[in-house]
Amino acid sequence: MASSPLRIGIDIGGTFTDFVVYDPSTQIINTFKILSTPSNPALAVLTGLDQIFSNRSDKHAIIVHGSTVATNALLEYKGARTALVSTVGFKDILQIGRQNRPSLYDLTVRLPEPLVPADLRFEVNERVLHTGEVLQALVPAQLQTLINDIKASGAEAVAICLLFSFLHPEHEAMIAESLRAEGYFISVSSEILPEFREYERCSTTVVNAYVSPVLGKYLTYLENALEPDMHLSVMQSNGGAIQPAEARQAGVRCILSGPAGGVVGCEYIGKSINTDGALRLIGFDMGGTSTDVSLIDGTRQITTEAVVSGHPIHLPMLDIHTIGAGGGSIARVDPGGALRVGPESTGADPGPACYGKGDIPTITDANVVLGRLASELFLGGKMQLDAQRAWQAIEKIGKHLNMESTRVALGIIQVANAHMERALRVISVERGWDPRVFSLLSFGGAGGLHAADLARGLGIPRVLVPPVASTLSAYGMLVADVIKDYSQTVMLPGDTPFQKLSDLLAELAQRGTTDVLAEGTDPKDIHLEPSLDMRYRGQSYELNIPFAPTFLEVFHQQHQATYGYAKPEANIEIVNLRLRAIGKSTPPPLHSQQLGDPNPQQAYLDTRAVIFHHVPTPTPFYQAEELRPGNRLRGPAVVVRSDTTILLSPTDQAWVDGLNNIIIEVGT
Template sequence: MEEILIGVDTGGTFTDFVYKKGDRWGVYKTLSTPHNPAEAILKGLEVIGDEKPRRIVHGTTVATNTLLERKGAKTAFITNKGFKDIIEIGRQNRERLYDLHYRRPEPLVPRHLRFELDCRVSSKGEIVKDLDPKEVERLIETLEREKVEAVAVCFLFSFLNPEHERFVGNLLRERLKKVHVSVSSEILPEFREYERASTTVVNAYVAPKMAKYITTLKENLKPRDRLVIMQSNGGVISADTVVKEPVRTVLSGPAGGVVGAWKIGRLAGFERLITFDMGGTSTDVSLIDGKPTLTTETKISGIPIKVPIIDIHTVGAGGGSIVWVDRGGALKVGPQSAGADPGPICYGRGGKRITVTDTNLFLGRLVPDHFLGGRMKLLTEPVKEAFENLSRELKTDPYTLAEGILEIANTKMEGAIRVISVQRGYNPEEFALFSFGGAGGMHAVFLAKKLGIPKVFVPRNPGLLSAVGMLLADHIRDYSLTVMLPLERETQKELYLHLRELFKTLENRALEDMAKEGYTRLGQDLFFEHTLDVRYRGQSYEVNIPLSETPAEDFEEKYRHLYGYVLENRPMEVVNIRLKAVGVGEKPPFEELPKTDGKLLQRAVIGEQKTYFGGRQYTVKVIDRDRLLAGDRWDFPSIVVEYSSTTVIPPGCSVEVDRYGNLIIEV
């Protein structure tokens, strides 16, 4: 029987659903329920209904919010004698160099729950001092007395020899059946004990809450439904795997948006994109140069997480970002957000403080009767009153104040885009800006002008793109191994053959894991991507390159692109090998629009509205996006309305609708 496909993205303000029943696509948005995200999801699934089996792909914020709010499990940390403070000492880097009041974030595990075992493996993987089973038994008794809910185990050099970790992990699982146990050699078998320990601790800390959440969802689904979860690396994995390795979902929702932008952009002929996802609470930006960029150097709330994650930079500027005045009288926007409850003033749910959404409404860039397809009317009078009050306080004109607020918000978002482009050796002018999220279309063109980006790409249903991306995501598992091998030009072909042999261990693990997910035909529905982490000897950071017979040349080419120079005659080394296993299933196709009849004004223009741009008032046309056809073009200022978002076209821009219904805006 044919499955119904459902993509679900939980955001700070709205929970988005995109679904496909047979040949018909449908969309639904509902306000999020931050106290229990499952409530909004189950409500949406009930609205979508149907008795057929459903494949539900879900991007969850549970792991992220658990970390940010510090509401995870009571977690213990077990390591070698003399190293229990490693997660507190960390690295010598000071996050804010000139902040005299800076304090490092508190570790997730307090000192009284950090424990040591007198055992040791050498840097060559040899056992220097063996484990004493009686010491482990005594430790288990202590953990029982402390009533811990999760345990993270991380020993030195376990990536070379995991024997001690496995012994302790297996014994803990056998004796403490209700306690989640995370073992570093299973989560991240790589060198750098601090980052490995930190990642393992995060996994243990969020696991009980994630397990409870997944269990709640599965108990309320129908027996024939399948639930898979979006990962931070741009792929999906089974719900059962997420319960064991929730650390892989810390940027689950934003990753769905980047995957959606990548797949839809490529379908429309755009290979180089800067993604701009502006929601209610924050803005996420990322860079796609042929494919999404991954990083293993992510920090969330100051805590390192070293699993592969799509390189996404986030700033606290969204539609719900609150406008405030600091003690010096300067106007500020965010990072505090009005969220879903009470929300912006215009929602009429008790919000009293001006937000970015209120500002767009005040300037005429939102159409009050066409928000959420007309299902939610925005209130204008309370917003007008709030602007008049604040402008009197600041002794300025209300419209000048409103445009100043948007300028501040846009400058914050411009800075985020520069971080992932200019600071990494890319020129934004060589990319298109792919705009999505509920608020993205109201700011995208203004950002593109600031950055010199020539085109803005707005897909259909931009406010639901993250959910669409989840339906387009492949099944992905990541594997890694630290190898520490010298890289010399004269012997790099021999090194290549040796690396191919080392990869076989990871490939065998991948074949076994992916077979459980239903992908067994290598080269047909299962593909491997091999990459290397390479550095100059003595450096602290690596550059990731594809596996080839010329890794030295490839490394220096990438290094020069990133930093503008290479270190001549400096020894190089391969630090880690990485394998990505990609299971490719059937994807839902995108329908093409009928061709234009040349009657855009009669067919799609549904009204006019007074709007402010650059201190001047314009009368702009309001266009119903659902009435647009492929090949429609216009070059007048306008506001394009649809169910999930609003797109603002200021004076001086031209727009074309491509065959898939995407808006291509020439700035």
């Protein structure tokens, strides 16, 4: 009898690639990390898989993969050479953009370079009105001239975005058919984002054309290298998984692939802890290169107004705020003599100075100097840290500042914490949430060393650190559902009959059900979530409201909660119909244990000097894997896990719950 396939979540980070392996036959979860291979991310994935299957004859596995390939192609401007086809008179829409001025008083501001340069922008003579009526039909004779011009340009991919094509997609379809016959990768706005707001629709379509060929090559290489019995899925930015074939055509949906896994894992762990009350979590994911923060109030927060590296992407994505602060973030002294940390990172190669390859001071080196990282226990003892190199790297900054090394290290931590605290405020306070009524769920390899201090600064009373904290993004991929998002601009009045809206949404529901079934989902596991984008007539932005008979009342209530007022007498406009089709997965079960003896003596390692507030303090170190449910810890303390480290300051207390989560009660 064949054994159940292993389920494997893989998350590629800038420094480490994380693996979570669940064996359904034993219900055991194993995790590990290996250094990433930035020159070819697939090498780290294949190395990790070889490690997993080295002693197994059965190579059957279900793999869910979060990839940074599309992200890096966009951030580093290393995507496909992309052409844009637009309605005559609108070819410069990417250059013009919006009237927004995010840096109004910066006299040296530099706008992001358009992904499509001027010589790769082409026009066709056609025009559709805002009603969907064709004013100027597209003459097929134009297409051969367009094809010849695109061939001469050397383009590798083509984005097609015509005016009001979401109402009349036939012109885009004609162009796409002709160019696909010539072998180009084609991104069509009426397929990717059939919504109004031509700039955002164009930007999203262009980003898709720019990154999809790069992601497609990566996925093809990876699939060809996998064993025949290994089935691959790809994580999307909306928190769901899709097949590689779809990811190749819609790479824009995978821009925040890795961080999305972290949010999904954060929600799953939070629900397993808090089974009765309202789920209120702030996710804090600090890795080696960056920090991602998110907020969960009952459920994950979704946005359709994301901007990545200056490029609007208006597809549904988990609302994640990212900054350049991670364990490998570089510390330096600027020309004015101030200490700076990040956003530049040493990455996996050479890595922090303590990794033994370079001599660049980083946040990780500062933690080594402060005694907060046990050099011989890093990655479960598989990777010895070079403490002497860390001291030498920090000393270089100390000479610049005429300051002793431990004070410099504390300064690096304080600057980094200030950056991360600001990011947490963006996701909470600046959006109307009071962080004091939330818990901070810390994950990522470096998060545990900073989480309690950040919570203290924001007044957050509690920090949760799950046993899979260091690899939670990869774990989240194992619990992710299949998710498909659909939308259509309709511009209907608020008094449109409920049945008419139901009929329009039924068309999206049919598409969603068909597509989710094609992913291999059992029909009984399909869940549909219809919703409406609504606003008062004359407004420029919408609120997303679940579709139900009371949607008008709910809109007024949500408007009051969001903006502080409501106008029940005003005319309402239904802008977009939306549908989320979900294929429910079966997540690895979490087994709770009874709480036992509060004494953690069996996990005690030794006592070392750790620096808090410039003072070396005797601090007990504990082995996390030896802690038992019910154990209690008083700060100061350091809890060492094979893939992460957790710091308790002198005023903090912690206990271990039945699921082996470490719950930190943050002191003053």
